[in-house]
Amino acid sequence: MDHHGHHGSEAALLGPGEWATTILLLTALTSYAVAVVILHRRGISWPGGRTASWAGGLLCVGVALVGPLAERAHDDFTVHMAGHVLLGMLGPLLLASAAPITLALRTLPVAEARPLARLLSSAPLAVLTNPFVAGVLNIGGLWVLYRTDLHALMQTDPVVHAVVHTHVLAAGYLFTVAVLGGPDPVRHRPSPPWRAAALVMAIAAHNVLAKSLYAFPPEGAPVEQARAGAELMYYAGMPVEIVLIFLVCRPWILPGPGGPADGRVRGTPSRRGGTRGGVRRLPLPFRSSPTVGPRDGRGPAPPPARTVGRRRPARSR
Amino acid sequence: MSTAARGEPRARHRRNLTAGILFGLGTVAFVDEVVFHQLLHWHHFYDLSTSEVGLVSDGLFHAFSWFATVASLLMVAALRREHTFWGLAFAAGWLSGAGFFQLYDGLIQHKVLGLHQIRYGVNLVPYDVTWNVIAAVLLVSGVALWTRTARHAGRSGRPAEPTEAS
Numbered sequence: 001m002d003h004h005g006h007h008g009s010e011a012a013l014l015g016p017g018e019w020a021t022t023i024l025l026l027t028a029l030t031s032y033a034v035a036v037v038i039l040h041r042r043g044i045s046w047p048g049g050r051t052a053s054w055a056g057g058l059l060c061v062g063v064a065l066v067g068p069l070a071e072r073a074h075d076d077f078t079v080h081m082a083g084h085v086l087l088g089m090l091g092p093l094l095l096a097s098a099a100p101i102t103l104a105l106r107t108l109p110v111a112e113a114r115p116l117a118r119l120l121s122s123a124p125l126a127v128l129t130n131p132f133v134a135g136v137l138n139i140g141g142l143w144v145l146y147r148t149d150l151h152a153l154m155q156t157d158p159v160v161h162a163v164v165h166t167h168v169l170a171a172g173y174l175f176t177v178a179v180l181g182g183p184d185p186v187r188h189r190p191s192p193p194w195r196a197a198a199l200v201m202a203i204a205a206h207n208v209l210a211k212s213l214y215a216f217p218p219e220g221a222p223v224e225q226a227r228a229g230a231e232l233m234y235y236a237g238m239p240v241e242i243v244l245i246f247l248v249c250r251p252w253i254l255p256g257p258g259g260p261a262d263g264r265v266r267g268t269p270s271r272r273g274g275t276r277g278g279v280r281r282l283p284l285p286f287r288s289s290p291t292v293g294p295r296d297g298r299g300p301a302p303p304p305a306r307t308v309g310r311r312r313p314a315r316s317r
Numbered sequence: 318m319s320t321a322a323r324g325e326p327r328a329r330h331r332r333n334l335t336a337g338i339l340f341g342l343g344t345v346a347f348v349d350e351v352v353f354h355q356l357l358h359w360h361h362f363y364d365l366s367t368s369e370v371g372l373v374s375d376g377l378f379h380a381f382s383w384f385a386t387v388a389s390l391l392m393v394a395a396l397r398r399e400h401t402f403w404g405l406a407f408a409a410g411w412l413s414g415a416g417f418f419q420l421y422d423g424l425i426q427h428k429v430l431g432l433h434q435i436r437y438g439v440n441l442v443p444y445d446v447t448w449n450v451i452a453a454v455l456l457v458s459g460v461a462l463w464t465r466t467a468r469h470a471g472r473s474g475r476p477a478e479p480t481e482a483s
Binding site for chain 1: 372373375376377379380381382384387388391392394395398
C-alpha cells in the first residue's frame with residue numbers, strides 16, 4: 001500500500017509545503033543568529049553551545065520534514081519512525097536546550113518583550129507546561145496517531161500531514177521544556193521528583209506504544225516495516241530519554257556547589273560537578289546583567305532570566 | 318534524618334543503601350536488555366502473547382530502570398563528593414536491589430503476567446530455577462550485608478569502613 005503517486009510527479013523538486021518548511025527553518029536560524037549578534041553588540045555573551053544546539057535542532061527538524069528521508073517516510077514505516085525520533089524527540093531536546101524564549105526576552109525591546117512575558121505567565125500556558133499535561137499531549141498524541149486511522153489519513157491528505165508534524169514537534173518541545181523545567185522560563189514548575197515521575201511515565205507509555213506497534217501494525221504499514229519501526233522507536237528513542245533523565249536528575253541529586261541548582265540546563269550536561277573555578281556554568285548571560293541596564297534609550301532590559309525563570313515575569317519592571 | 322549523634326551514620330547508611338538498591342535495579346534491567354535480548358536473543362522484543370498489564374508492567378520497569386541507573390550514579394557522585402560513600406552499604410543495597418528485581422522479573426513478570434519467557438523452544442524448568450535461585454542468593458546476601466552494615470551504623474558513631482572517596 002501507499003504506493004500512490006501523489007508526490008511522484010514532483011519527486012525531484014520540493015513541494016510547496018517543503019518550501020514553506022525550509023523557509024520557516026531558515027528564518028528561525030537567522031532570527032536566533034541575529035539575536036545573538038545583537039546581544040553580543042551589547043556586550044553580553046550568549047553560550048555558543050546554545051547556538052549550536054539551536055542549529056542542530058533545526059537540522060533534525062529539517063531532515064525529518066524535507067528531503068530524501070521525508071520522501072521515503074511516505075512509503076516506509078521504518079523511515080517514518082526515524083523521522084519521528086528526529087522530529088519529536090531529538091529535535092525538541094536540542095531546540096529547548098537552546099533557550100530561544102530567554103534569548104527573545106533578552107533581545108526584544110521592552111515593548112515587545114512584555115507581551116511575550118505576559119503570555120509566558122498566562123494561565124493556559126501554565127497548564128500546558130505542566131509535565132503531566134504536556135506528557136499526555138505528546139505521547140497521547142502518538143497513541144491517537146498510530147492507533148486510529150489518522151496515520152493512514154496523514155499519508156494521503158497533505159493538510160493532515162502538516163498538522164500532525166506540527167503537533168509532534170510542538171508537543172515534543174512543550175514536553176521537553178515542561179519536564180526539564182527550563183532552561184526557558186516555566187511558570188509553576190513542579191519539583192524535580194514530580195517532573196521525573198512525569199518523565200518516567202511518558203517513557204513507559206512510549207515503550208508500551210512501541211511494543212504495541214510491533215504486535216499490531218498501524219493502518220497501511222507492512223508487518224516487517226512496522227516491527228523494524230517499532231524497534232527503532234524503542235531503541236533510538238532511548239538515548240534521548242536517558243539524556244532527559246540525566247538533565248532532570250543532575251540539578252536535583254548532584255546540585256552545583258552553590259546549593260541546589262535552579263534546574264536550568266547547562267551547556268554541557270556531561271560535565272561533572274558543575275564547577276569551573278568555582279563558577280557555575282551556564283547562567284553566564286544572566287551574570288553579566290550589570291551591562292544590561294538602560295541602553296540605546298530604550299529603557300531597562302526585560303528582567304534577567306533568573307527572575308523571569310521563576311515566577312511572574314510580567315510583574316517585574 | 319534524625320539529628321541525634323547516632324543519626325549521622327544512619328543517614329549515611331540509608332543514602333548509600335538507596336543508591337545501591339537503585340543501581341541494582343538498573344543493573345538487572347541492563348543485563349536483561351543487553352545479555353538476554355541483544356546478545357543471546359533468548360528474549361524477544363515482544364512475543365505477541367503478552368497481556369496488556371504485562372506490557373504496561375514491562376514498559377514501566379524499563380523506564381524506571383533507566384531513571385534508577387542515572388539517579389543512582391548521580392547519588393554515588395554526590396556521596397563521593399561529600400566523602401560519605403560507603404562501599405559495603407552500597408554493595409548491600411546493590412545485591413538486595415538486584416536480587417529483588419531479578420526475583421520480581423522471574424516470578425511476577427515471567428510467570429504470573431506471562432510477559433515473556435527466559436528462552437523459547439526449550440524445557441523452561443532448569444532456566445526458571447537457575448534464574449530464581451540466583452535472584453534469591455543475591456537477595457539473601459544483600460539483606461545479610463544490609464543488617465550487618467545497619468548494625469555498624471547504628472552502633473558506632475562512625476562506620477568502621479574507611480571512606481573510599483577520592
